[in-house]
Amino acid sequence: MAFSINSKSAREKLKPRREPYWSRIRAGFFVGYRRSEEGEGTWIARLRSDEGKQVYHALGTFSGYDDAVKAATLWASALDAGVSPKGMTVKQACEHYVEHLALHKGAASERDAEGRFKRLVYDAKLGKIDLSKLRTSDVTAWLSAQVVQDEDDAEDEEDLRRAKDSANRNLASLKAALNHAMHNRLVATDAGWKTVAKFKDVGRRRDAFLPAAQRNALLDACPEDLRRLVKAMLLTGARPGELANASIQHFDREQGTLALEGKTGYRVVTLSTAAVAFFSECTKDRIGNGALLLPDFNERWNKDLWKKPFKAAAAGAKLPPTAVMYSLRHTAISEMIAGGMDSFVVARLAGTSTAMIDAHYGHLRHDKTRARLDAVAIL
Template sequence: MACDLSKVGERERLKARREPYWNRLRAGCFLGFRPSKRGGAGSWVARAYDEDKRSYRLKALGDFGDLAGKDRFTAAKKEAEAFAEQVEAGGVVVVRLETVGDACQAYSETKPDAEGRFKRYVYGDPLAKVRLDKLRKRHLMDWRARLEATPAQVSRRKKGEKRIRERAPATINRDMAALRAALTKVIAPGTPKTEAAWQEALRAIPNADRQRTLYLGRGQRRTLLAQVQPEAAPFVEALCLLPLRPGAIAALTVGDFDKRTNELTIDNDKIDKRRRIQVPDQAATLLASQSEDKLPTAPIFMRANGKPWDKNSWKLPIRVAAEEANLPAGVTAYTLRHSTITDLVQAGLPLLTIAQISGTSAEMIEKHYGHLTSDFAVAALSQLAF
């Protein structure tokens, strides 16, 4: 919703919500306003882009309640611009975190994939307003109960019937993991078996992960790629060639690929540890062609609108292509990751090496793929060429 925050009348007509209403002051600098649910002055927020971190930084500016309504925008704008200059100069101001919601917002700055979960299950929940210094196990147990009772949406289409199902244990674990990671960043675990032991309420449900069983052979993957729409074809081809998470491939930038050595740096992934891998010739050719005439910070795999791919944009092309190729139901982007990892396991590559390349643990590879037998004695990433 576009609005002019400099006008008092427009601000007063805005509906209260957690996400601020934003005005762009200049490139990389935004001023946000969050109306008060109780009819107060509302609060202002600054947002500035940090080139080093490749993410936005936020700063709460207060409500400027001591000023007349017509003067608040001017004062907030001045502070937002000063904050942006400080961020651009490298002197980032650390935002004070007071509530669970604040901790989640801070965490999502570097882990954007978690933001969607927080928007759906935390920000609108009473838990978001609980102060971090007052957080107790009962708060999280109540939140967990509400989460488990919330049906999972099978389809998120805006039009048509909404399909839902009971929330699976594995889904609950993923939702809890994001919140647990955000809280661990800012508060220490409490004394076990006490109300202060907030972490005990977020323990994962054991044996919730189902074994990956849907596998597409090389021929099936070629058929899928032949059916996928041209815009998505390079991204899907990368999924077929590299055993990486779809989100990690979508986050790759031109500067992450060294075409002189065929080395690829994976910096934005589920795991925090940065890693470098050497890619096979077919994948290197793809990465080089998609990087041509782009700036180092540009996404390697770019949509027609210039934005990188995400799970909401890659799901439909893959599903449609799978249906047109008459592939088994349930094919997703993660099916391609599973298939490439399966190829490496069957080819005899050591599990530890596969784990390092794919960004997971040897224990997880053993758990999901240890039942496979090796047909060959030697393997490398080049086994993924198809």
């Protein structure tokens, strides 16, 4: 018995059943409609292959017959072009790419890609999506989720830049895996990911070193409360968020130390004599759990409070446009390394790794060593 599925009214008269109601598009090619007990029904395509086998493909839900036929036709065209009818999820495409890297690129490339996919794809919602159903919005949402959305959670602009730079590298690995799948005809089009754009202008650290004259000009241009925060960063090399979270009780005047807690956990840092004198003045006649550094009209500093005033002060001091709050931390660490301090000690004081110190400040240490070598009369 023939049933019509071309119109909504005709489909509503059909009895729910597991077997779809089929409509012939051309010889060997059909689109079917499966009526459900409740809600919208679903569409499915059926094609007889050159080998005489029936190949099926779930199309999902559509409001009209013509839309379902269009989707089915695109699927059939892809099969005719040699695309695999089996389908593949994003996770499977990534696993397939990792195997390719192991064979053609080497163990290092394999480990790098697999590490990224294990962290961000395999167990994620994105990984479960079929390549043929992947949408630009899916990849865009995945990319955005890797970046701190609430700027209050980022201790400084450098944190946000690094997060975006890392997300860009992850996107490049994902696109490479998906392009590899398309090259191997596992999916018909790259429309789901081709136009997803990476974050711009985040690939290079904005390391603005401030020489002494610029530091003094900045301090002179700051209002009193911001001047204290800027000076504290220059004296310690700490992150602004760490200093904002510090309380009076975290400063030990007798020991000359300051306890800090931030993105790398808890640490106690040794202070210079100048820093001890500075924090002693900041905490004079103050005790308890109050903020170590007090902004005007507020109990604690936060990024919203220091961002605009710092920008205004930097402009007033005629600093380069690359100068941001993080530049103070970079400047302090640079001076420590240039002053001959061991990178391990600097890493502990700054709350970072020796690898990061060597990667970004190693040239200063080499310059210092070269100057000492040049002073030795060998030949």
